[in-house]
Amino acid sequence: MTNAVSFTAVSRHFGSVRAVDDVDLEIGEGEFFAMLGPSGSGKTTCLRLIAGFEQPTSGQIRIFGEAVEGIPPYRRNVNTVFQDYALFPHLRIIDNVAYGLMVRGVGRAERHRLAEEALALVELPGYGDRRTGQLSGGQRQRVALARALVNKPRVLLLDEPLGALDQKLREQMQEELKSLQKALGITFVFVTHDQGEALSMADRIAVFNQGRIMQVGSPEDIYRRPNSRFVADFVGASNVLPPDFTGTGKWSSLRPEAIRLTSSGGKPARVAWHSFLGGQTRVVLDSQGQRLNMLLPSTEPAPQDGATVRIRWNDQDIHLMDDDR
Amino acid sequence: MRSDRQNRAPMGLKIAAAAGLLFLHLPILLIFVYAFTTEEKSYQWPPPGYTIKWLGVTWNRPDVWESLALSVKVAAISTLIAIVLGTLCAAAVSRWRFFGREAISLLVILPIALPGIITGIALRSAFNLADIPFSTWTIVLGHATFCIVVVYNNAVARFRRLSTSLIEASMDLGADGFQTFRYIVLPNLATALLAGGMLAFALSFDEVIVTTFTAGHQATLPIWMLEELVRPRQRPVTNVVAMVVVLVTFLPILAAYYLTRDGDQIGGHGK
Numbered sequence: 001m002t003n004a005v006s007f008t009a010v011s012r013h014f015g016s017v018r019a020v021d022d023v024d025l026e027i028g029e030g031e032f033f034a035m036l037g038p039s040g041s042g043k044t045t046c047l048r049l050i051a052g053f054e055q056p057t058s059g060q061i062r063i064f065g066e067a068v069e070g071i072p073p074y075r076r077n078v079n080t081v082f083q084d085y086a087l088f089p090h091l092r093i094i095d096n097v098a099y100g101l102m103v104r105g106v107g108r109a110e111r112h113r114l115a116e117e118a119l120a121l122v123e124l125p126g127y128g129d130r131r132t133g134q135l136s137g138g139q140r141q142r143v144a145l146a147r148a149l150v151n152k153p154r155v156l157l158l159d160e161p162l163g164a165l166d167q168k169l170r171e172q173m174q175e176e177l178k179s180l181q182k183a184l185g186i187t188f189v190f191v192t193h194d195q196g197e198a199l200s201m202a203d204r205i206a207v208f209n210q211g212r213i214m215q216v217g218s219p220e221d222i223y224r225r226p227n228s229r230f231v232a233d234f235v236g237a238s239n240v241l242p243p244d245f246t247g248t249g250k251w252s253s254l255r256p257e258a259i260r261l262t263s264s265g266g267k268p269a270r271v272a273w274h275s276f277l278g279g280q281t282r283v284v285l286d287s288q289g290q291r292l293n294m295l296l297p298s299t300e301p302a303p304q305d306g307a308t309v310r311i312r313w314n315d316q317d318i319h320l321m322d323d324d325r
Numbered sequence: 326m327r328s329d330r331q332n333r334a335p336m337g338l339k340i341a342a343a344a345g346l347l348f349l350h351l352p353i354l355l356i357f358v359y360a361f362t363t364e365e366k367s368y369q370w371p372p373p374g375y376t377i378k379w380l381g382v383t384w385n386r387p388d389v390w391e392s393l394a395l396s397v398k399v400a401a402i403s404t405l406i407a408i409v410l411g412t413l414c415a416a417a418v419s420r421w422r423f424f425g426r427e428a429i430s431l432l433v434i435l436p437i438a439l440p441g442i443i444t445g446i447a448l449r450s451a452f453n454l455a456d457i458p459f460s461t462w463t464i465v466l467g468h469a470t471f472c473i474v475v476v477y478n479n480a481v482a483r484f485r486r487l488s489t490s491l492i493e494a495s496m497d498l499g500a501d502g503f504q505t506f507r508y509i510v511l512p513n514l515a516t517a518l519l520a521g522g523m524l525a526f527a528l529s530f531d532e533v534i535v536t537t538f539t540a541g542h543q544a545t546l547p548i549w550m551l552e553e554l555v556r557p558r559q560r561p562v563t564n565v566v567a568m569v570v571v572l573v574t575f576l577p578i579l580a581a582y583y584l585t586r587d588g589d590q591i592g593g594h595g596k
Contacts, residue, residue: 053493073496086494090512100498103508151498 002065004029004155004187005050010059012045019045021211022059027155027189029064032181034198035191037208038234043191046208047157050189051080064154074103079148080157083164085140087132093119093143094128100151118146121180138169145177149184156181158190162197174201195235199223207231225319226253232321239292241318250320256282258317259294261303266312271303285311353571360564368560379561389566392549399461399545400529403468404476407525408518410469411476416510419484437474444470445538452539459541467539468532472525479521480514487513516584523581527574546570 007025011018020042027033035043048054049061052073061068068076079100087096094115095102101111112128119125122142132140141161148156161177162170178201181188192198198205199219206216207230215227226232229240232253239254246252257280269287277295281302285292294311296302303309334342360379362372383389411433417423418430436444448467457463487510495505533547544552546566553563 051493051497053496072501073493074499074501078497080494080497082490082494084488084490086488086490088491088494088509099495099500099508103495103498103500103504147498 002029003027003062004031004064005189006062007046007049008060008062010046010049010056010061012042012049012054013057018211020049020056023211023213025206025213025216027187029187030185032178032188032201032203033190034202034205035189035208036193036195036198036205036235038193040210041208042211043206043208044159045211047080047159047189047191050155051078051157052076077153078155078157079151079153080159081141081144081148081161083159083161085144087140087143087147089132091132092128093124093130093132093135096132096143097128097147097150099147114150115146118150119143121149122146123176137164138173141165141173145180149186153186155187155189158188160191160193162192162194170197177201199235207235209234224255226321228321229253232319237293241290245288245290246318248318248320250322252321253319254292254313254317256293256295258313259285259292259311260313261296261300262310262312264310266310269309269311271305271307271309273305274302276302285309287311356564356571357568360561360568362561365558365560379559379565382559383562383565386562388544388549389562392544392546393566395461395464395543396530396546399464399468400526402465403472403529404522404525406465406469407472407476408522411473411521412480412514412518414473415477415480415484419481420489433477434474436470441471441532441534442538445535448535449538459539461543463539463541464536464543464545467535468529471532471535472529475524475528476518476521479517479524483514483517519584520581523577527578530570530574 003026005025005027007023010020010023010025012020023042023046025046035046037043045054049056050063052068052071055069063076063078088099091099094112097115097118098106098111101114106114116125116128119127122145124139124142124146127135127139127143132143135143141164145161158177162173165173174197177188177190190201199222202219204216204218205222207214207222209230215222215231217225222231222235226235226238229251232238232240237256239256239259241252241254243249243251267287269285269292272284272286272291274281274283276298279298281296281298281300283294283296283302285294292311358372359368361375361377362369363374363376364372414429414433418426445467448463448470452459452463491509491513492505495509496502500508531547532545533551536545536548540548550563550566553560
């Protein structure tokens, strides 16, 4: 099977800045793929390399097996949903959505029919006559999505698509994007700095840091078996333990929810402080000079600040990391 | 909260403002009045009598039509050149960073800051040196130097508000460079170009100094007026021409004002 997108030793340097540094990447057809990382980690540049807005300094990018070097954005069968949506302010919604069809020479009646279909797909039927200024942020997001999908791209690129929405709308759009992707079977590549978003939506995740990919894997892999201190810390705020704390000779990670209180045995620890998060209580502990985060179900009583408690975890919850970055 | 009394301007300020406006516009009304005077050798106040015969006299003077046609032609062509070159230059300066960018920006604006007489002398000696005979085209070139500036200034300001992602979105959706310009850049630029173009046209239409140096034996309308003022006969003809020009130019200026008034919402939300 051909991969939808593949990077071979791709670098993109801006002067002395290595925005993307020797990246190898395979994105399968029909995959919902997330590029996760802090700002400036190179994930957006990777997206722009696929779209064709940037050219690699070195290395090769293939889209469905075809080398795309020198092919401009308008001749790639790839569409982008921009972070600021980039809707055309001087066009009505219907003409925004039909734009890609218009520049390809599709007749007016036909392109408006297809645009109307695309608007219905994103649950904005009958919004065609409005102006972009009359829509809410969430509606603009949907128009941007419809405008990209109407061109039937083989890969859809999404740049921080939910960044500008409020929490409730984000969760709703996450679900909708996921089911849309399943229904259409198109490869989705989306960039985000929100690990919760990446974990809940993606089939696979690439974690970026400083222009390099630290780890690629399923959300469960990334979450349970981080390969490096960076991934363990960035994805879900794991406890990153130094080699001498566990006596294993390697850095390891321990999920906050894997730590439990016990009445006997285990290790002693002092409660530094705790905070109530709703369904869970976050307890920050100090054990032999090592700071540990623990998540307790809210059904259990939280220990007093300053109290000494005993904690334990199962040995298999200690995940050893080969990469000490 | 402020009361109505505090919001109201004091009487002294109102009078001063009214006086200022009258000082600006009363002389123009005087020009209109002299267009209907019976006295043709000097401007005598009050006019000894009123007549509309100068309208007919003006209509039948071929020199009026010649200079008017020349002025319109020169203004139209220099405006066209200015719109094309000014827009291209604005696009280059606002879209890309390149060596000499600031210098180009300054050099383009310079002609409007430079006294017209210097531009005029410089162009005249340059034309002489290059052995270019003076014609309509030398006037056009002279006018284009300062017309470019106003178009450039308008376009640069608009380009700055036009978000880059709109252009990228257009390319992403399959539009090549020309289509992106035609369907995205131009519509967002249109009102700025219209305003800049009209200003350029107006600047060219009443230009005297540069024209004096770059014209051969031809006379544009303002030059014709200057020549006419020192002649003793049929003086009100000049006033009739002036009155018509004022009335005719007033309409497009009004139109430009209304067209560009809503221009603030153009060009890229969010960035």
